[in-house]
Amino acid sequence: MAMKFPSEPFKIKVVEPIRTTTREERSRLIQQAGFNIFNLPAESVYVDLLTDSGTAAMSDQQWAGIMLGDESYAGSRNYHHFEKTIQEIFGYKHVIPTHQGRMAENLLFSACVRPGDIVPNNTHFDTTRANVEFYRAQALDLPVVAARTPSLPHPFKGNMDLEKLAALLQEKGREKIPLVLMTITNNSVGGQPVSLENIRAVRDLCRLHQIPLFFDAARFAENAFFIQEREPGYRNVPIPEIVREIFSLGDGCTMSAKKDGLVNIGGFVALNDDSLAEEITHMLILVEGFPTYGGMAGRDLEAISIGLREVLDENYLSFRISQVRYLGDQLDQAGVPIIKPVGGHAVFLDASAFLPHIPPDLFPGQALVVALYKDYGIRGVEIGSLMFGRKDPLTGRDLPAPNELVRLAIPRRVYTNMHISYVAESVIDLFSRASSLKGLQIVHEAKRLRHFTARLCEVGP
Numbered sequence: 001m002a003m004k005f006p007s008e009p010f011k012i013k014v015v016e017p018i019r020t021t022t023r024e025e026r027s028r029l030i031q032q033a034g035f036n037i038f039n040l041p042a043e044s045v046y047v048d049l050l051t052d053s054g055t056a057a058m059s060d061q062q063w064a065g066i067m068l069g070d071e072s073y074a075g076s077r078n079y080h081h082f083e084k085t086i087q088e089i090f091g092y093k094h095v096i097p098t099h100q101g102r103m104a105e106n107l108l109f110s111a112c113v114r115p116g117d118i119v120p121n122n123t124h125f126d127t128t129r130a131n132v133e134f135y136r137a138q139a140l141d142l143p144v145v146a147a148r149t150p151s152l153p154h155p156f157k158g159n160m161d162l163e164k165l166a167a168l169l170q171e172k173g174r175e176k177i178p179l180v181l182m183t184i185t186n187n188s189v190g191g192q193p194v195s196l197e198n199i200r201a202v203r204d205l206c207r208l209h210q211i212p213l214f215f216d217a218a219r220f221a222e223n224a225f226f227i228q229e230r231e232p233g234y235r236n237v238p239i240p241e242i243v244r245e246i247f248s249l250g251d252g253c254t255m256s257a258k259k260d261g262l263v264n265i266g267g268f269v270a271l272n273d274d275s276l277a278e279e280i281t282h283m284l285i286l287v288e289g290f291p292t293y294g295g296m297a298g299r300d301l302e303a304i305s306i307g308l309r310e311v312l313d314e315n316y317l318s319f320r321i322s323q324v325r326y327l328g329d330q331l332d333q334a335g336v337p338i339i340k341p342v343g344g345h346a347v348f349l350d351a352s353a354f355l356p357h358i359p360p361d362l363f364p365g366q367a368l369v370v371a372l373y374k375d376y377g378i379r380g381v382e383i384g385s386l387m388f389g390r391k392d393p394l395t396g397r398d399l400p401a402p403n404e405l406v407r408l409a410i411p412r413r414v415y416t417n418m419h420i421s422y423v424a425e426s427v428i429d430l431f432s433r434a435s436s437l438k439g440l441q442i443v444h445e446a447k448r449l450r451h452f453t454a455r456l457c458e459v460g461p
């Protein structure tokens with residue numbers, strides 16, 4: 001039964017009041033922000049669905065762990081707990097703490113990626129791509145074809161395209177390909193899961209060519225939950241066993257603990273290769289810190305060790321995935337166009353279908369984001385032509401992105417189902433009067449990553 005109301009497997013001990021705002025106030029604030037939600041004061045947002053990264057609520061156990069922080073420069077007991085926890089969950093020998101995921105990526109690539117190399121991935125997350133390119137290598141995305149069709153249901157839409165990977169490894173070999181990456185879940189195609197069957201096939205190809213396989217593990221527990229739910233033979237396999245099986249197929253991983261670590265900051269690299277680990281550790285000391293704290297305080301290490309256990313709890317995971325799906329199902333039943341199936345951490349609205357009267361060059365996704373904030377106090381984010389549009393080098397005109405989407409990312413353990421119902425009702429209400437929305441024009445933009453700082457204005461009467 002898809003619409004089952006997911007019940008919260010926690011009760012609330014500490015509350016953070018939300019300031020209420022009026023429509024007039026929000027209308028003024030979004031104007032001052034240049035119609036860009038990155039410029040808004042966060043306090044003026046009622047339900048903040050900008051990202052699921054670093055926005056989780058920690059448990060009472062994690063807060064208790066914060067008080068057990070041992071802030072010794074070297075040999076902190078929290079590092080030993082951190083190392084042991086990660087060795088047990090992921091099964092890798094060396095554990096290298098970093099302040100967040102992108103530093104884990106940077107350190108790993110600093111030790112193995114050379115100019116002119118190619119790094120294949122089911123789909124690179126944007127910081128992963130940027131770090132590969134920083135080392136003057138090519139970040140190549142090889143998602144399955146199904147991933148490119150928003151409305152096409154597929155149980156493992158995050159999978160790697162095996163034929164394309166096989167051909168690439170055959171052609172370029174280990175001379176040009178220092179490692180293969182797999183992002184679980186596949187964030188950039190909508191938090192879609194990867195199957196164990198697909199991971200096993202990728203591992204076989206990597207073995208054949210003697211190329212290491214690494215995971216980008218930010219949402220590993222959510223991916224394991226989807227395997228348990230959807231992959232034949234895994235219905236009764238406990239989540240920790242599925243996790244061990246996934247990681248046993250690879251040589252290491254990078255992790256942003258700001259997602260499935262259930263903390264607000266942190267990350268790590270874990271791997272088996274001794275000499276690679278040694279090289280990464282030298283670099284770690286240079287740019288992050290001593291090997292027993294990396295870029296974190298002892299208390300942060302403790303909170304991650306506890307969070308990594310909590311995220312494997314089936315009651316937690318089932319609630320988490322159901323809450324996101326619950327939002328998607330309510331919107332879908334009301335006819336609101338969304339990406340299907342709903343992924344692990346967010347619901348994506350299809351803005352071109354939501355606002356067919358606004359063409360891509362007037363940013364339908366951003367128009368939707370602005371209306372959601374102004375009329376309901378909800379903050380989502382545009383993933384469309386404002387974020388990914390390119391200037392045509394010949395004409396200087398904006399070329400549209402492949403899709404005009406709005407992402408509603410759900411923070412972990414932060415909002416109750418009533419907040420989620422409020423979001424669903426608001427989006428459905430907006431959908432009923434979508435034709436009254438206006439497009440937007442850019443009045444100021446930066447050369448790179450313009451969506452963060454652009455200023456816009458409304459067009460039309």
Ligand SMILES: *Cc1c(COP(=O)(O)O)cnc(C)c1O
Nearest residue numbers: 100101102125127187218256258
């Ligand atoms: C967030 C994320 C990263 C980067 O991690 P940060 O902690 O934000 O630096 C890398 N890969 C994926 C899949 C992510 O979601």
